[in-house]
Amino acid sequence: MQNALNRRTFWNRDFLLFWLGSMQSELATAVAGVAFSFLVLEQTGKASSMGITLALSLLPSIFAPLMGAWIDRLPLKPPLILGNLLRAGLMGVVAYMAFTDQFSLGVVYLISLINGLVDMFYTPASQSVFPTLVPPEELQRASGYMGMASQGMQLVGLVGGGFLVGVLGSGFAIAWNAVALLVMSLLLLFVALPVRAPRTEKTHLLQDTRAALQLVKQSAPLRFLMLLTFVAAGVFAPLELMVPKIMLAAGQGSRGYGLFFGTMMGAMLLGSALVATGVLKASPRAMMFWGLLGMVLAFVLLSFSSVLPMVYASAGVLGLGIAVAQTAATVLEAQSIPEDFRGRVFSLYAAVAALSMPVVLLLVSAVIDHVPVSVVALACAAGMLLLAVMQKSWLGLR
Template structure:
């Protein structure tokens, strides 16, 4: 007598899924290298005689391709095997960082050669980012997506705390070339781990790249919750980068004990990111998108604290809360996105969302540079805090922000 085969059981935790463990391992290894890259890149420019202008050019060439090619990367993330895209993207990044390490080690590095390697690395990132965003829902059951997103961020946030310290030590003891070579090696190892993961291309109609882009744009516009979150995120990211990254060190230098106190503020923010990840492992809110929007408003706290020159312990507490809020927002948003966007569209939707937030980088820095000629740094900091609060508040007024909620295992399908 034959008996029906028992249906496969859903794993109780993402850690029981071998492909997920490989994915997290690759992310951790890559993050360990990437954490050393900014400092090594800065010192490679300094060592060949470059100044602020040269470093600005290098950073711009690294960022520009992620804006130009991100949409193309999103299209291919929906057309090809995401495992293969991740493998080739990490391999390309490894080659670029390896070439840069060689030129720095041999003394042949110039601003132009460093910028060229940054251009290649930025291009690789344009294809990696959309593929990563679409990969999680292929590896993990829907009910475990939040836990998986938090587990993915836990080790990378830890690296953000320790990485810059390790990079400084490595560059001080050796030179920038060794840190760059380490970054290249981690990309190569990550590429090997990502090859062969079950991330086959989702079924999609046979059409051209431009047709896919047009269809992606139509899908992006049709999801009010997606484009309003992207628009609010562009304002929020611009205000945060301008206030925290650009003006924060300047205010700390004038009103506090300079680099020492600013280092403590950054450490508090990084610890907040770690704490936020731990919160997401325990707390699973139903209203995912509304929580993501509300939690992001915490980024206004350290900007306001710095602008009002509150005592340092209060500034540190504000930075800690901002880190918690940001990580909760990222995990909640990623989970909502993965549950409510079809697999066949996640690459393109992620790319359109990413382009908006990356445009915030030059926008925020450019506007702030102009604003500081008209107002004091403290006034601009208050304006940035107000913009973050207003962007979050307005986004919460969008009805769709309260309709994109956690899906139960029984609730199949996606939002239109």
Template sequence: MAATGASQSGSLRSSWQFKLACVWGGELVSVLTSSILQMGFIWHIALSTNSAAMLSLASLAGFLPLALFGTFAGTVVDRHPLKRVLIGADLFIAAVSAVVALVSAVTPLPVWVVICALFFRAVGSAFYTPASLALTPHVAPPEHLVRLSGVTQGVQSGGYILGTAVAAAIYPLWGLTPMIALDVLGALVASAAVLVARIDVGDLREEGALGASEGFIGGLRALFRESLDGLRVLRGFSGLYALLWCGFAFSLVFSPIAALFPLMTLGHFGGTTTDAAMVEIAFSVGMVAGSALLAATGGFKNRSISIVAATALFGLATLVSGLLAPGGFAVFIVMSFLMGLSSPFYSGPQTALMQEKVPPEYLGRVFGLYGAIMSWAMPVGLVASTLLADSVGVPLWFAGSGLLMVVLAAVTWLIPSVREVGRPLVQDDPGR
């Protein structure tokens, strides 16, 4: 009996469900504590400076590393064992937080230190994100990838919602210090979870092969050359390549909308800050609900239908929001929920498609490239909204953006390679 129990225990520890449960459990803790500290940093900047420009600079510091280094980070992910990349990125982010704690212990925390911390934490995330996305197809059967994408979306959304709520309770009472301590603890928990999961993906990779014999300059050239391989591989799948640029167009239209939600609530609907918070909560709850629905159903069998339908639903909800009269705030909350609900069905199937189609040895580079390109859409969209939104009005901007999203959904579906790439490679399991 003892031998049988030991055998069952060993089988459990080696199962893909156990590995992912460990990693995602640790990731949930890490996302939760990171969200707490991230909100604390933002509030510290807002209360210390009362400056919109400084908040914009903080946002820039948060996205710039992924835009600049995402593709190269993906190459590093493909060249090293995923276990080391995941743990190294988590501990690097924790070390940045620890430095902030040391500075705050000897002097009132300068805003420039917080902005630098946001930048370097984002550098760690630039490595962690492609490694995390590359892990799942190495471990799980392909027929479960879409549902598992729903789970990862739920982990991210749930951690963010809980983190924001906890931060609102901690910061007014105790300030940043306990938030930093929680963030370091969360990184340690996530690292321990990766160790417990016994992930051996990439352990046999030749880490020294990246231009080591060519010296430092040769290494940089090799890094750049291998980073471009991600683009080359992605272009080999015309459907995925088309989805990449359709996704860039969607992000270009969406990014200004994300920043204009408070103005829509406070200006057009004449609401309060509490009303603005209700809209954010509705969107976040919609994301969690969408993640759960995607995890339970897997979406449409043709992944491309899920992506196009999500784009169309998001666009219709945005269009309706822009056409509402000032008394239609309750409908705006419902539309915000629908926008959040559609989001996992847009990003989840796209992630699963890349995990299914792209050779495993290129996944880090492809996800790094994808994240970098999406990141560049944010500042371009924000600049456009800054120049034009005030003159055309926020409601009209919402309506126009929603219409563009609906048109984009139609254009995406009309691309033959997009329709073809979404067809399932494997037969769905009977429980589907």
């Protein structure tokens, strides 16, 4: 258990520092992601090299549950500061290679693997911290603001990243990311977090992981959120295959691809803003249900793949649905997971998502060239509709 801090106001110093730090690091990371992709592609001339890099960064997620058990034993702040420092160092090495023309694909592969290991403990630690920064009654609003920071900066980074990399080069963008991560580490020094009480019961990591699985099994909200994580990761993976095929058939190419995902990200930002400002007010379970139905509608619209206005409309509806459902999921997690289990449960979710996406991508890749895009889109709509029905049955709307 933790000694909780008495958060009396929403915009307290700790949440503000965490929010601002997350926002600036999200922007720099989004720009660096564009730069990193171009750097690898320019140096190797092979898209497969980028695929291997991505796969190596995801590989450590297999061991995420054990890492989550370790996180729940540690003070909250050190993993966050150490994670940012390590990632800054890794990005510094890549920036140095870019500036000095000493590119090494082997080093990039190694850095991707190490970065995946760092993310394996940094992400659940960050998710564990967020609910402690605001009063419990402000969780939904705070989740909206965190979504705005993440989605807004990703949108700006993706749209402006290509221009910035073209003007200043990949090395500058990646070095900026390293500096932003160092700034986040510095800000975290001034964020007050609850102190974990010493553990009286001695258990090993596997026992702690089994305890987290038992908690998920006994809690209807957590069981549903685990299922949502698996199905949603699998349902959204085909988008990466469907959208390029639609845009190539329509003669829009990469421009249409960028416009689709830019529209989706913009709608996600709008949805988070509506929640954060209180325009959208409902119980987390009701918001989850309507968000899932919004995603059903989006995939139905996407099935009309030959009608471009409907395709772009699907991107907007999809973004709104994702933002609303994602905010609701964050609040349900904070309400349902005891503080001393958060690292383990969030790590379980990360492992499930990491397993679902590549499996579904492989399955869809085998059929995407042999069936119409509309069939795949309607299958995704059916999957999301099934989730909405199950959510209403398991959790209700209140």
